[in-house]
Amino acid sequence: MELIWYAVFALLLTGYFALEGFDLGVGLLLPLVGRNQRGRDRMVAAMAPFVLANEVWLVAVAGTLFGVYPMLEGEVLFGLYPLVVAMLLAWIVRDAGLWFRRRADGAAWRSFWDAMITLGSLGLAFGWGMALYAAATGFGSSLLHPVGLLLGVVVTLLLAWHGWTFLAWRAPETAGITRSGRALALSGVAAALPAAAVVGGALPYLLEHSAPSSTLSVLSVMVLPFAPVMVIAQVWVWRTFRPGKGPVRTLSFF
Incomplete structure (x- = not known):
């Protein structure tokens, strides 16, 4: 049972980076x-149908x-309190x-x-990189450790690339280039790699500390x-708002 829930946790964490990552x-x-x-209106409209489902x-x-893992x-x-806030x-x-x-x-x-969207996205992307480093080191290192800051930069760049690939798939006229669904899947895998590496390395520790x-x-x-x-809802969103289902429109609530 511990292994099953570990697999569920790993899937959810990497899925978050692969899906919410392009929103950020x-x-x-x-x-x-x-x-x-x-x-900017068209960029927000391109991701708007996916935001709530991804969150x-x-x-x-x-x-x-x-x-x-109570x-x-x-x-x-305790270890990440300032960063979590x-x-x-x-x-x-x-x-x-x-x-x-x-x-x-x-x-x-x-x-x-729009500036607040960018600022918030930057804080989340960079913060996730720092949090992953802290988790990988057992929450014992400084939050401002150079390696943690570097990982924050890496995660931010990976998510930016994932977002650009999403735009090229969903709204190519905005990105100025077209990318396929396969390219989007590849960028999603790349965005999830840091999280996958950390949770994979933490397998023995997580199994030991399971409920x-x-x-x-x-x-x-x-x-x-x-x-x-949850899976059916996610599939419905992607099938409904995939490219070719009509032009990208600016939603009134976004």
Whole structure:
């Protein structure tokens, strides 16, 4: 049972990077690719249908972490407290930018919230790199360790590339180039590689710190039956908003 839940946790974590990663990547690219307001509107519209479905993966990761590995909760929150708070604030700022950018007219209003989207995306992307390094070193190193900062840069660049590939797949007129679904899958794998490496190296540690078998059995009965719903919803989103299903339109709420 411990191995099954480890596989579930690994799938959720890497799936988050592969899916939510392109949302963050598009946010990072807003000031670079979206050279005018119309261009930025189209970039946000391209990712808008996927944002909420992709964020569900992070909620599932957090729930699995604290349910399956409860003894790690204190280590994570204590060792990464400043970083966790900063990332939560970045998440709030990014989502606020997505929701508020079209709540009023005016170039200054839109530009401000577009900047918040980019700032929040940068905070999340860079923060994830630092968090992965801290997890790989047992939460014993400084958050400002040079290697952790370097990994933050690497993760940020990987997610930016993933976001650019997504735009080239979903809205090629915005990216200025066309990429296939296979290229998007490849960039998704690349975006998830740092997380996959960390969780793969942590296999013995995670198995050792799993919740008791009785707890895992209860979680399996209560949680796993809902997994197909999550998968079906994700498949529906991708089939509905894939390229060729109509032009990318700016959604009123994003």
